[in-house]
Amino acid sequence: MTTTATANPPAGRSTRSPGGRAPRRRRQFLGKNPIGLLLSAPYLIFVIAVFAYPLVFAVYMAFHDYFFAAPGAQVDRPFVGLANFQEVFSDPAVIRSFGNVGIFLLINVPLTVVLSLVLATALNKAVRARTFLRVAYYVPYVTASVAVVGVWLFLFSGSGLVNQLLGPLAPKPSWLISPTWAMPTIALFVTWKQLGFYILLYLAALQSVSKELYEAASTDGAGAVRSFFSVTIPGVRPATVLVLLLSTVTGANLFTEPYLLTGGGGPNGASTSPVLLMYQKGIEQGHPGTASAIGIALVIGVLIIAFVQRKLAGGDES
Numbered sequence: 001m002t003t004t005a006t007a008n009p010p011a012g013r014s015t016r017s018p019g020g021r022a023p024r025r026r027r028q029f030l031g032k033n034p035i036g037l038l039l040s041a042p043y044l045i046f047v048i049a050v051f052a053y054p055l056v057f058a059v060y061m062a063f064h065d066y067f068f069a070a071p072g073a074q075v076d077r078p079f080v081g082l083a084n085f086q087e088v089f090s091d092p093a094v095i096r097s098f099g100n101v102g103i104f105l106l107i108n109v110p111l112t113v114v115l116s117l118v119l120a121t122a123l124n125k126a127v128r129a130r131t132f133l134r135v136a137y138y139v140p141y142v143t144a145s146v147a148v149v150g151v152w153l154f155l156f157s158g159s160g161l162v163n164q165l166l167g168p169l170a171p172k173p174s175w176l177i178s179p180t181w182a183m184p185t186i187a188l189f190v191t192w193k194q195l196g197f198y199i200l201l202y203l204a205a206l207q208s209v210s211k212e213l214y215e216a217a218s219t220d221g222a223g224a225v226r227s228f229f230s231v232t233i234p235g236v237r238p239a240t241v242l243v244l245l246l247s248t249v250t251g252a253n254l255f256t257e258p259y260l261l262t263g264g265g266g267p268n269g270a271s272t273s274p275v276l277l278m279y280q281k282g283i284e285q286g287h288p289g290t291a292s293a294i295g296i297a298l299v300i301g302v303l304i305i306a307f308v309q310r311k312l313a314g315g316d317e318s
Contacts, residue, residue, distance in 0.1 A: 055299075061292040068288065084293040094294060097265075097272045098301070100183050104273070105251045105305075107187035112198055112247045113240060115191070120202030121232055134203075138196035145193070149260040152189050176262055179270040186257050186271055194250065198243050205239035206232070237313065244309045252302045255279065274298045 060066075062084050069075045088094050123134055140148060155161050156175040163170035171178055175185045209232065217227045233240075254273040258265050264280075265272030274294050282291030 058292040058295050061289050062296050064289060066289040066292070067286060080289070084289045085297070087290055088293045088297060093269055093272070094274070094277060096269055097274045097277045098298075100269075100271060101252060101254060101273050103183050104187045104190075104254060105248060107184055108191050108251050109244065109247045111187075111191045112195065113243055116195055116198035116243065117202050117233075117236065117240070119195070120199045120206060121228065123199065124203060124206045134199070137199050140193045141196040143193075145256045146260065148193060149189075149257070152261065156185055173267075177267050179267055182262055182267065182271040183258075186254075186261055189261065190251070190254070190257055194247075198247070201239050201243060202236060205236040209235035241310060241313045244313055245306050248305055248309065249302060252298060252305075 064077045065080050066077050158174040171181055175181045213231045217231050253275050255275040258271040262271045265276050278291040278294050282288045
């Protein structure tokens, strides 16, 4: 009888090939599809260069006595801790700018969500000139703000078309030079201009709502209004969360509209936004440290609002 002896490896010695560890680590780093990492690398570089690096640099400036100097010049920029933030939150102009953008968001965000959803629902049905209406709503979004602002200045000036139609009911002083109506007018302008983009988002979301749900609601006796509240609104909830977040972030970064419509935040700062104030303090007045502190406070505020919106709108469920 012949027996074959099997040699056991010495205790403590692994039977794995040492050369197999490097490929395994490489696969863990690159993932299952390395070509995907390669294709996404340009966008990753873009995000780092355009968003991540400026944000980190803004945090650095917010905690230092930073000022602009000639290229190559060696200057001292000492660490000042929270001094820039103390200056920001003790400045009435900064507090008012945050209040202004709060008024803007209270008008713009609800109007954007409601109007874009209602119009998208209407345009999703077989109505006459549906393609023309879709293009008509989207044209203002792709039109340069400078060109559209000229039309609104004509409409809402003291002798403009709106005041002529209102007659004695027109506000005095007029819309864009009134401390009361300047920011609401800007909010209406931004809502009208960006409405086409959000309509497209809702139109895309409506394609995923099953028609069987509408048929079931109709069988149960639900009319158009009831179906809208019971089927459409729950069906497009993820799109609603996205519209809320995008309109909030866009509104918080308000700059072009008050700069052009009210001549840089007038009257007397009634339409000044935090981003416009950042430009004035950082570029025009040469205080980039203060401007960065405003920016950091704005980012934190937007993150808090976005978190609350996500919770209230059911973003976690969607």
